[in-house]
Amino acid sequence: MQKKDYYEILGVSKDATSDEIKNAYKKLVKEWHPDRHTGENKKIAEQRFKEIQEAYEVLSDPQKKAMYDKFGYVGEGSPYTYERNGNGGFGFEDMFRDFLNDDIFNIFFGGQRTSQSRSSTSGSRAQRSPRRGEDINTTITIDESDVFVGKSVTIEYDRYEACENCHGEGVEPGSKWITCSKCHGSGVVREERRTPFGVFINQYTCDACGGTGTIPGETCHVCKGAGRVRKRASAVVNIPAGVENDTVLRISRKGNAGINGGEYGDLYVHINVKKSGDYKREGDDIIIDVRIDYVTAILGGSVVVTLPNKEDVEIEIPAGIQPNEKVVVRGKGFPNMRNGKRGNLIARIIVDIPKRVSSKEKELLKEIARMRGVTV
Ligand SMILES: [Zn+2]
Numbered sequence: 440m441q442k443k444d445y446y447e448i449l450g451v452s453k454d455a456t457s458d459e460i461k462n463a464y465k466k467l468v469k470e471w472h473p474d475r476h477t478g479e480n481k482k483i484a485e486q487r488f489k490e491i492q493e494a495y496e497v498l499s500d501p502q503k504k505a506m507y508d509k510f511g512y513v514g515e516g517s518p519y520t521y522e523r524n525g526n527g528g529f530g531f532e533d534m535f536r537d538f539l540n541d542d543i544f545n546i547f548f549g550g551q552r553t554s555q556s557r558s559s560t561s562g563s564r565a566q567r568s569p570r571r572g573e574d575i576n577t578t579i580t581i582d583e584s585d586v587f588v589g590k591s592v593t594i595e596y597d598r599y600e601a602c603e604n605c606h607g608e609g610v611e612p613g614s615k616w617i618t619c620s621k622c623h624g625s626g627v628v629r630e631e632r633r634t635p636f637g638v639f640i641n642q643y644t645c646d647a648c649g650g651t652g653t654i655p656g657e658t659c660h661v662c663k664g665a666g667r668v669r670k671r672a673s674a675v676v677n678i679p680a681g682v683e684n685d686t687v688l689r690i691s692r693k694g695n696a697g698i699n700g701g702e703y704g705d706l707y708v709h710i711n712v713k714k715s716g717d718y719k720r721e722g723d724d725i726i727i728d729v730r731i732d733y734v735t736a737i738l739g740g741s742v743v744v745t746l747p748n749k750e751d752v753e754i755e756i757p758a759g760i761q762p763n764e765k766v767v768v769r770g771k772g773f774p775n776m777r778n779g780k781r782g783n784l785i786a787r788i789i790v791d792i793p794k795r796v797s798s799k800e801k802e803l804l805k806e807i808a809r810m811r812g813v814t815v
């Protein structure tokens with residue numbers, strides 16, 4: 440058997456008081472709760488969470504702690520597992536009830552705790568508490584030209600919707616909830632284990648009923664008891680004019696159905712704006728490089744640029760403009776996402792110096808050189 444250092448897991452010293460152990464545990468379960476981690480980290484968190492449970496389970500029990508201090512281990516494995524069972528309840532939920540305050544409970548279980556669950560007649564039984572459905576993320580790619588007017592896009596996606604046959608209860612209509620046969624309705628399973636150090640009684644939340652003490656007499660034939668079913672859904676996404684790349688729009692209640700009557704989650708739509716030219720966006724301004732002929736730079740003139748929305752904008756070039764100088768055309772930028780007011784078009788002037796000129800042009804330039812007293 441692998442010996443685990445429960446003190447090290449909880450980050451407390453060997454002579455820590457029970458309060459210190461409790462506080463360390465509270466802090467760690469908050470930090471490592473799997474619901475607060477995603478991706479690869481979730482696996483690590485689940486593992487850590489389990490270890491923390493196990494360590495606390497032993498160190499918070501004077502008898503087990505004494506045994507552990509003396510022999511280095513107690514029993515085998517952990518009686519607690521972090522798993523969502525078929526009923527959507529949390530096996531360890533009731534374990535937290537008694538000593539974690541409501542705020543912490545809300546972080547863990549989505550704030551669905553009701554006074555009803557507290558006034559339960561059987562103190563140790565878990566309730567089928569409603570859990571909010573998961574949020575769904577999706578991405579829409581639009582053209583830069585759409586940014587000028589905004590766009591309404593209808594998207595299709597898969598999500599869980601509340602089962603219509605059982606109204607999300609997971610029980611076949613007409614069927615009743617019956618007492619769980621594994622735990623005889625107590626929600627808790629007791630196991631006796633004989634070890635060289637004596638008999639240990641291991642108590643854990645019933646996995647057959649998720650600690651609720653009851654199971655459906657007949658599970659819903661449509662959702663197989665899950666209370667929700669996978670369906671093709673659609674949503675209309677109104678993308679506002681002026682939307683910036685990477686903007687995230689939230690459409691409430693368009694995510695997955697909740698469990699045990701919990702709220703629907705939300706749909707998060709990430710907007711990806713496909714670039715369509717050599718423009719840069721800075722705030723609501725369009726930044727663009729404009730090449731002009733050296734003669735235009737000297738004499739002045741005008742050039743026309745076409746915006747992503749096919750709008751032509753004439754840019755007045757004052758005589759004697761310098762390379763890299765900027766010309767601002769007011770009100771020809773992107774619309775502002777909030778008030779629709781357009782930003783500016785900012786043209787950075789690049790002066791084209793021809794690499795080769797005709798012999799006629801060369802003659803004329805030489806004459807200008809003489810006139811200006813420039814040696815060529
Ligand atoms: Zn049970």
Ligand SMILES: [Zn+2]
Nearest residue numbers: 602605659662
């Ligand atoms: Zn159903």
